Amino acid sequence: MDKNATSFIIVNGKGAGNDALRAAVSKLRDEGHSIAVRVTWERGDAGRYVNEALAQDAQTVIAGGGDGTINEIATALALASVEKRPALGILPLGTANDFAASAGIPQEIDPALRLAIAGRACPVDLARVNDNAWFINMATGGFGPRITSETPEKLKAALGSISYFIHGMLRLDTLKPDRCDIRGENFHWQGEALAIGIGNGRQAGGGQALCPQALIDDGLLQLRIFTGEELLPALFNTLTRSDENPNAIDSESAWFEITSPHDIIFNLDGEPLSGRKFRIDVEPGALSCRLPPGCPLLSVR
Ligand SMILES: Nc1ncnc2c1ncn2[C@@H]1O[C@H](COP(=O)(O)OP(=O)(O)OP(=O)(O)O)[C@@H](O)[C@H]1O
Ligand SMILES: [Mg+2]
Incomplete structure (x- = not known):
């Protein structure tokens, strides 16, 4: 069976016990x-399975998991030669599934799998970070002394889905504004940022639409900077509404450069990366992805 497989489903073990x-x-x-x-x-397995799929000339590689699983698979596909690159399918089996939800992919397994295997493949952009990491959905960044591996249950209860914005990135109580310099095409900003969102897609953190105008096939990234000293969770109540938030700055560009004298922690589709200098470039049409008709993230529907 496997020998002639044309679709490879790579399921995150967290969601594998699924009748x-x-x-x-x-x-x-x-x-x-x-x-x-x-x-x-564990991390790294999905990339190896993508290589197995490539060796078998698979037509489609399906990410069965959340945004982190999609990220790992999209990254491995981006590293494959263009002629051999299979289409990406998405089977939402994660916790938040922000990319799948905003792309209009069905939540039910049957229709989602059918779409992932036989749906129309559309070119989509990927964002490359410092030449060795990618994101398909969103990068969220902030400053803080350390990364924590779990969202404290107390905060989860108090803040609901908002705490997921911080999940994997920063502990809520350690998020603090810090100096940074952000450049893009026709854009230059210097100041104290509390959090930074860069979107190829629109939402992160379990439904937080940080970049509500973003499209995944327009060759552009959307930027949103949150400034100021406001204490959480007051800030996060207005997180997604820049029109009502004087502490939000928006821009768009095919690339952004972010530098800071201190470590910034970026969360790329849920996977952490820290550093003081980030160059983010869009790679237009880097992947082809099986998406539903009328997908709101596409300019050509
Ligand atoms: N068997 C496994 N058990 C636990 N974690 C795993 C397993 N296999 C892979 N992982 C890890 O799971 C992470 C990705 O999880 P993923 O994003 O798919 O799910 P999620 O976090 O529940 O969903 P979402 O990001 O949509 O909220 C990766 O960091 C990967 O290393
Ligand atoms: Mg875009």
Whole structure:
């Protein structure tokens, strides 16, 4: 079966014990689709399975997981030669699934898998960070002394989905404004930033539309900077509404350069990266992605 597989599903092990997924795969196999399934244990596995899919000339690689899984697979696909690059399919099995939700991908396994295998493939942009990392959805950045591995339950309860914005990035109580310099085409800003959002897609943190105008096929990235000293969670109540938030600055450009005298921690689709200098470039049409008709993230629907 695997030898002639044309679709590879790479499932994050967190969401693998799923009867509905098993049933959906077996139904599509009965219809004649050739499907291989791989399950990850930890970071790095998805990339290796993408290489296996490439070696077998797979037509589609499907990310079965959340934004972090999509990121790992999109990154591995971006590193493959253009002629061999299979289409990306998305099966939302994560916690927040921000990219899938904003792209209009069905939440139910059956229709999502069908779309991922046989949907129309559309060119989409990827964002490259410092030549060795990518994001497909969003990069959120902030300053703080350390990364924590989990969102404290107390904060989760108090703030609801807003705490996910910080998840994997910074502890809420350690987020503090710091000096930085941000450049883009026709844009230069220097000041004290509390948080930075750069979007190829629109939303992060479990439904926070930080870049509500973003399109994934326009060759542009949307920038939103949050300034000021305001204490959380007051700030986060107005996080997604720049028109009512005097502490938000917006811009758009095909590239951004961010520098700071102190470490900035960026969260790329949920995967952390820290440093003092970030160069972010859009790679127009780097991937082809199976998306639903009328996908709101596409300029050409
Ligand atoms: N078997 C596994 N168990 C736990 N974590 C895993 C496993 N396999 C991979 N991972 C890790 O899971 C992370 C990605 O999770 P993913 O983003 O897909 O789900 P999520 O965080 O629940 O969803 P979302 O980002 O949409 O909220 C990666 O950092 C990866 O290393
Ligand atoms: Mg864009």
